[in-house]
Amino acid sequence: MNRLLPLVQREWLQHRFGWALMVLVPLALALLLLGFGQIAIGEQTLDKVGPTLPVMLAMASMAGGTAVIFVIAWVTSLIIVSGLARRDHGDRSIEFWLSLPTTHSASLGVPLVVHLLLVPAAALLLGLVCGWLVSLVLVGRVAGLAAWFGLPWGDILLASGSVALRFIGGLPLATLWLLPLILLIVLLTAWFKRWGWVILGVGIGLGSQLLEKVFGQPLLSRLFSELFRHAGQAMISTPGGFQVNANEDPVSALRLLPSWLARDFGLALRDLASPLLLGGLLFAAGCFTLLVMWRQRGAGGSA
Helix, strand or coil: CCCCHHHHHHHHHHHHHHHHHHHHHHHHHHHHHHHHCCCCCCHHHHHHHHHHHHHHHHHHHHHHHHHHHHHHHHHHHHHHHHCCCCCCCCCCCHHHHHCCCCCHHHHHHHHHHHHHHHHHHHHHHHHHHHHHHHHHHHHHHHHCHHHHHCCCHHHHHHHHHHHHHHHHHHHHHHHHHHHHHHHHHHHHHHHHCCHHHHHHHHHHHHHHHHHHHHCCCCHHHHHHHHHHHHHHHHHCCCCCCCCCCCCCCHHHHHHHHHHHHHHHHHHHHHCCCCHHHHHHHHHHHHHHHHHHHHHHCHHHHHC
8 A cells, every 4th residue: 555655646746736727717607607697587587496496596506516527537537547647758757666666456456446436526525515515605696695694504404415426436437437448548558659539530530431331330339338327327317317396395305306216226236237348348347458568568668
């Protein structure tokens, strides 16, 4: 463990400024727009929702803040991970990192865990906190600060916390489904530098068309679509999501949300029993093995 912690610390020291901007910039923009912009709510909407408007605004703010920060963090992590194998070649610092007393698999695996799991999970929690701040401004401007402090915070915190836990639990499952594609692009980037993205895109596009048009087998395109579909189901498995009756009290719906999320996570776990996932993980293991071999050879001579 003492040899792994410096690898985690390296990611923090190298990316902490970008991670801070990733959270603070969207939060600052949202607070500025809501604090000084014009907020217009139609009369029909006010008549329809009535006294439940502050609760709905608060939950929408929390959901929006969490989703925005998480998506930004996840996309950023994918971009960073794609160039992970070659990031130390520009200044030839690869020689220093190769000299450290850590295994090659740990030097590759720890950054993958940090960027694919820890950073998005932290972004979910920070996004939820940002959503609380945004809800304070939004509800305060529409209904007054007293309405924000008078919200049913016990139900709101339980529901929002359950949503965050559900997505944090689904994140490693979705990563498992997408791991073959992620490690394939890391491997191609290691071998061919920036051309790895081009090779992957052209290979998928031409390969899919060739199999479908010439051989009548849309195997490749169906394979990728299935991986993405299962990854999406790892985050939300129930078709249609959480359904709320138009006439139902929002607070009552919030109380039902944790149990619904628990059942949904059970469906995501059951979805793991698939030959497709087993084959994908074997393919990912092969890609990771090739990455370790590439690094053992001195990372291609720092080419």
